[in-house]
Amino acid sequence: MNKIFLTICILFSALFLNAQDLKKYDRGSFIKGKDSIYYRVLFPENFNPAEKYPIVFFLHGSGERGNDNEKQLAHGGKLFLKADVRKNFPAIVVFPQCPENDFWANINITNDEKGKRKISFVEGGKPTKIMHAVQGMVKDFLKKPFVNKEQVYIGGLSMGGMGTYELLRRQRKTFAAAFAICGGDNTNNIKKYQTIPLWIFQGAKDDIVDPAFSMAIAERLKTVGDEVKFTLYPNANHNSWDSAFAEPELLPWLFSHNKN
Numbered sequence: 001m002n003k004i005f006l007t008i009c010i011l012f013s014a015l016f017l018n019a020q021d022l023k024k025y026d027r028g029s030f031i032k033g034k035d036s037i038y039y040r041v042l043f044p045e046n047f048n049p050a051e052k053y054p055i056v057f058f059l060h061g062s063g064e065r066g067n068d069n070e071k072q073l074a075h076g077g078k079l080f081l082k083a084d085v086r087k088n089f090p091a092i093v094v095f096p097q098c099p100e101n102d103f104w105a106n107i108n109i110t111n112d113e114k115g116k117r118k119i120s121f122v123e124g125g126k127p128t129k130i131m132h133a134v135q136g137m138v139k140d141f142l143k144k145p146f147v148n149k150e151q152v153y154i155g156g157l158s159m160g161g162m163g164t165y166e167l168l169r170r171q172r173k174t175f176a177a178a179f180a181i182c183g184g185d186n187t188n189n190i191k192k193y194q195t196i197p198l199w200i201f202q203g204a205k206d207d208i209v210d211p212a213f214s215m216a217i218a219e220r221l222k223t224v225g226d227e228v229k230f231t232l233y234p235n236a237n238h239n240s241w242d243s244a245f246a247e248p249e250l251l252p253w254l255f256s257h258n259k260n
Helices: 002-022 083-088 128-144 159-170 189-194 211-224 240-245 250-255
Strands: 027-032 035-042 053-059 091-099 107-111 117-119 147-157 177-181 198-201 228-233
Touching: 027 128, 035 128, 053 128, 053 159, 091 128, 091 211, 128 147, 128 159, 147 159, 159 177, 159 189, 177 240, 177 250, 189 211, 198 211, 198 240, 198 250, 211 228
Parallel strands: 053 091, 053 147, 147 177, 177 198, 198 228
Antiparallel strands: 027 035, 035 091, 107 117
């Protein structure tokens, strides 16, 4: 009984510490005209507003949508809290949250005869309501004197991977590099972001987002793009973000890029 009690105490302590760590992300919002979006932001340790810092925007998946301004930190939030990451890559990290009834990217979702979900991506088109707000939020952050405009990065997973491609093509002159995990896009949109260094991650056994989407973008970019990396995890299903976040070169690669 004592061992069981001790195990329970350790588990509760770990959960409490994780919750406490995530509280290091300050709550914020961008509200302007018809645009409104809530986000969490992590500032570097010993933040000095007189200095300039890189900034990373991260777009979550559909399961983290809502209005609690908290769920979006579920995947990726802890990565940027690691002591070595905070020490070696002092940066501002922003996690915006998409409302339950919206979507980062402009896509169409239908069901086939067997009820299986089918996703198709819009070529061009207007941004979704929340993507329009994201664009405004990004531009607002870039006005701040402590943001290094030469080191602006975007990344995301699943729905957020789709949103990453969407934001890249809508603000192609903004970002120095990007990464997309189990996302997708209409390959006709690639020409709008082919000059931006991009690392694509995908699980080969993904049964939520077809791996063919990531593969098609990677193959096209290898032909026309300036710099593309593609990592396929043979045994990973949809949660390939666990493997991507564990890549020791992900953040060194990302922060090594400056906008020309």
